[in-house]
Amino acid sequence: MEAIFQFVQLTKSERLQDFTHEKLNKLEKKYDWVIRAEVYLKKQDGMEPKGFICNIKLSVPGPQIFAESNEESFEAVIAETVSDLERQLSKRKSQMKTR
Numbered sequence: 001m002e003a004i005f006q007f008v009q010l011t012k013s014e015r016l017q018d019f020t021h022e023k024l025n026k027l028e029k030k031y032d033w034v035i036r037a038e039v040y041l042k043k044q045d046g047m048e049p050k051g052f053i054c055n056i057k058l059s060v061p062g063p064q065i066f067a068e069s070n071e072e073s074f075e076a077v078i079a080e081t082v083s084d085l086e087r088q089l090s091k092r093k094s095q096m097k098t099r
Helices: 014-030 074-098
Strands: 002-008 036-043 052-059 065-071
Touching: 002 014, 014 036, 014 074, 036 074, 052 074, 065 074
Parallel strands: 002 036
Antiparallel strands: 036 052, 052 065
């Protein structure tokens, strides 16, 4: 799966990219029909204690799948967003089987 990263008002972080790739690779192994992921990471000031935001759009057959989370750290927000995506992918897979 191709992953495109955008860091909004942040400097690029290889560590966060590697962490996100690790999480997305688990999804790719389970759902091999995922084509691409667009990952947006940003820090929103004034939203204490949270304020770390991650949105991920997945290109899949049919409509895109999107998830966004707001947590206390980048690791937590990435894990939560990927978890939301996995629920949506599971639902999409069950819909694909019934057609």
